[in-house]
Amino acid sequence: GESVGLHLPTLSVQEGDNSIINCAYSNSASDYFIWYKQESGKGPQFIIDIRSNMDKRQGQRVTVLLNKTVKHLSLQIAATQPGDSAVYFCAEMRLEYGNKLVFGAGTILRVKS
């Protein structure tokens, strides 16, 4: 419920605008970076991933940018829709330690109609 907002940053955007959600990571040795979307009462849903040797990857209405110099990851959502409202998590994976994911804290995206 609403108490999630007490701990997570919130991004509010107007329907139709573009959204940019940011994530800072700490492990420069991570091999993959992944974005997940989590709607209330549901498990995380995979959105898009990017390998550490890439700078940019595009999907349907989403683009992930990776800046290894400053250890920064961003998710861009084009033409944001009400159905995009959710909590967005970035996660990193270091293959040396298996496929386990290390998650960031999350960002709440609220889309205003």
Added chain:
Amino acid sequence: GAGVSQSPSNKVTEKGKDVELRCDPISGHTALYWYRQSLGQGLEFLIYFQGNSAPDKSGLPSDRFSAERTGGSVSTLTIQRTQQEDSAVYLCASSSNRVGETQYFGPGTRLLVL
């Protein structure tokens, strides 16, 4: 096809009782993961099974937590002598064993310890 399923969806228990949480991974997925999500927090890794290899238990917070995976499919996470701080959503995910393969999550079990 069917995704990852978890049961029960909600569990309320009294402090000190044991609980068992079940996960049915996607058919054919050899890797299975348990994560915990406390209120307003991100996901915390607990344990990881990959095929017949010894599980990676490095994320289990105490010896009250254990998990097993029978027949390379269904997994059970057991919490003994539950404490109020164990209240959280317990999420299971599965993936194939290919390098960097996407993990698909179940809906989670919401555990409340009174």
